[in-house]
Amino acid sequence: MAEQNLESAKDAMETTKIKENANSTNENLSNDSEHTTTEPISASMTKPTTEPARAPTVEPETNVELMKVTIEPTSIVEIDSAFKERMERMFKPTPPIPNGEVATQEPPGIAPRTETSTESTTESLNTSTSITSLVQTLPKKAASLATAKTKSHPATQIPPEIIITSCPEPPTETPKVEITARPTAEPHSNPSRTENILSRLELIEPDEISEQELAALDAFAHGMSPATSGAAAEAARMLDKLCPAPSQTEEVNNWLYTTWMVMIDVAASADASEEIRERLICILENLAQCAKGNVKVWGKERRLWRDLPVLPISFEPYFSADPTMAWEAKEVTPESSQNWRHISSFAARLMGAGLAGAYDQAMYALKAALEEEPSTKPGFAECRMLVACSWIKHAGVALLRWALKNPDHADVPRDSTPVYLRGGSLYHGPSTVCLRRWSFWIERLEKLGKEESVIGEEARKAALEAVEIMREVEKRIGNTL
Numbered sequence: 001m002a003e004q005n006l007e008s009a010k011d012a013m014e015t016t017k018i019k020e021n022a023n024s025t026n027e028n029l030s031n032d033s034e035h036t037t038t039e040p041i042s043a044s045m046t047k048p049t050t051e052p053a054r055a056p057t058v059e060p061e062t063n064v065e066l067m068k069v070t071i072e073p074t075s076i077v078e079i080d081s082a083f084k085e086r087m088e089r090m091f092k093p094t095p096p097i098p099n100g101e102v103a104t105q106e107p108p109g110i111a112p113r114t115e116t117s118t119e120s121t122t123e124s125l126n127t128s129t130s131i132t133s134l135v136q137t138l139p140k141k142a143a144s145l146a147t148a149k150t151k152s153h154p155a156t157q158i159p160p161e162i163i164i165t166s167c168p169e170p171p172t173e174t175p176k177v178e179i180t181a182r183p184t185a186e187p188h189s190n191p192s193r194t195e196n197i198l199s200r201l202e203l204i205e206p207d208e209i210s211e212q213e214l215a216a217l218d219a220f221a222h223g224m225s226p227a228t229s230g231a232a233a234e235a236a237r238m239l240d241k242l243c244p245a246p247s248q249t250e251e252v253n254n255w256l257y258t259t260w261m262v263m264i265d266v267a268a269s270a271d272a273s274e275e276i277r278e279r280l281i282c283i284l285e286n287l288a289q290c291a292k293g294n295v296k297v298w299g300k301e302r303r304l305w306r307d308l309p310v311l312p313i314s315f316e317p318y319f320s321a322d323p324t325m326a327w328e329a330k331e332v333t334p335e336s337s338q339n340w341r342h343i344s345s346f347a348a349r350l351m352g353a354g355l356a357g358a359y360d361q362a363m364y365a366l367k368a369a370l371e372e373e374p375s376t377k378p379g380f381a382e383c384r385m386l387v388a389c390s391w392i393k394h395a396g397v398a399l400l401r402w403a404l405k406n407p408d409h410a411d412v413p414r415d416s417t418p419v420y421l422r423g424g425s426l427y428h429g430p431s432t433v434c435l436r437r438w439s440f441w442i443e444r445l446e447k448l449g450k451e452e453s454v455i456g457e458e459a460r461k462a463a464l465e466a467v468e469i470m471r472e473v474e475k476r477i478g479n480t481l
Helices: 002-035 081-090 117-124 128-137 140-151 211-222 229-242 249-268 274-287 311-319 334-352 359-370 380-404 435-450 457-477
Strands: 067-072 075-079 162-165 178-181 293-297 300-304
Touching: 211 229, 211 249, 229 249, 229 274, 249 274, 249 293, 249 311, 249 334, 274 334, 311 334, 334 359, 334 380, 359 380, 359 435, 380 435, 380 457, 435 457
Parallel strands: none
Antiparallel strands: 067 075, 162 178, 293 300
């Protein structure tokens, strides 16, 4: 019994010593923590050239190395020694980036930097790589601090010419950032759209054309190839579908004006062939057979499509581009001559097909070439002769029918005669389109076609061909002098 009491006393004494040692250890730990000065991460991150303050480590009996890191004055998080080394590497000052160089690895949302020294080092601590590492390791309190730190430095806006791509999920290593230049989009580029053969023409500018103009151009191009009546009819249906409803007066007038301007640009281009103008006439002939309703043009009712509303108005800017009538013009260039001849040829085709009647323009052309003395300015006489012959070639029947409506003795008073009907200095007949005037044109064409000293070979050949056409038209109609 005494031995048992002795053993109990020994156990009690050892227990007391253990408690005293434990209390002493706790007091030492407490004193150390009171005298330890810690610094928040947010403060240490602003020091660019010095190591951040770290709490001293304590080695308890468990031999587990601990470090105290203060996230906020009221919150301390203990992490293992491996994370301590990671933090030291993370907050090690980044070498400055030389002027003129761009960082090879930038996180999404941060524009490349070129600052140096203190500013470069400070900004390098704000990269998303460091923030991502903190978020993966620290508790939620530290994650919220990292988020707030990122928001305090908003990213510079990225120029539209730069695309920055990276991994969607935060990787364990620094993400590789790929910077590629954004390709410059071609105006109205559409991979599904087939190439428009008309877009290559001289007066068509693909870079400046609108979507509405491009749609109309596609419709006209659809009727070009194959050169069949079916293709022309399909192109006409496409235009009819594109046109706004007749009840939308302003919209339909604007659409018609724009569409006709596109068509005339195609026809007037210097590199446009006769086949292109012929195909345009076929499309309009099919379009004129469609019935969409009536539309008001300047307060007057016009049939859509039989009257081809707004087309005469659309031609006016082109008819004023006669290079031989330009103020103080000294010569005619081949390009301007070609454009003017193509405009006149297309208008003559419209007149011959009964789609539009630019009779005034026909008279201006015939009077300038046949009723006046040939101009001595380079290219003037040739250009005028070729244009006049084009009107006779494509609208000869319409001109003769017009002449047959007026008897030879119909001498209209000059004062009441429209300007375009007044005769030139060489014509002394009635100021109207009549058979007498028709015959005068034939005589002048024969004379000018045979005189080598007046106009060039091409114009002379065209004049003689026009004479044959006029006489053939007389036979066809069967009512001549």
